Ligand SMILES: [Ca+2]
């Protein structure tokens with residue numbers, strides 16, 4: 046009797062074991078699907094976190110350039126000639142080699158005291174960080190200042206001195222912004238026309 050109970054019990058276990066093996070295969074597939082889903086969700090979350098971090102960094106670069114220009118005006122009484130040119134309040138000008146040479150104290154005609162106004166993170170040709178796209182091999186000159194997405198910053202200054210500049214964002218609530226300097230860039234999509242993701246120095 047005792048032995049019979051043992052045999053039944055073993056038989057039951059064997060069957061249960063088979064069931065477990067079959068279930069394990071389905072279970073494994075389910076687990077694989079869950080892992081794959083979690084991995085893709087995780088990747089998407091990670092990507093958006095990286096983009097947000099780059100936007101924060103790009104925004105601080107824009108504010109840094111705005112402050113550099115404000116300090117330049119304090120010292121020299123007006124903006125560099127290129128920025129004061131007629132009509133530039135609308136389009137803005139790129140933070141190109143001309144402007145950066147002035148703000149880094151390389152152009153001593155427009156910055157005779159050779160003051161370094163822009164404390165940038167130095168040379169960067171990778172486009173991964175806020176940095177200056179130096180023309181490699183040219184030691185006497187800087188280059189265009191680009192944001193963390195590789196797009197050049199653009200600058201609008203109050204060149205006519207009325208204390209305001211037109212809002213470059215066509216969807217912006219205000220037509221005029223009471224600012225002396227605006228700095229903006231294209232943001233993650235690399236397109237200046239799409240303002241929803243554009244980087245801007247103002248709120
Ligand atoms: Ca103005």
Ligand SMILES: [Ca+2]
Nearest residue numbers: 231236239243
């Ligand atoms: Ca954009």
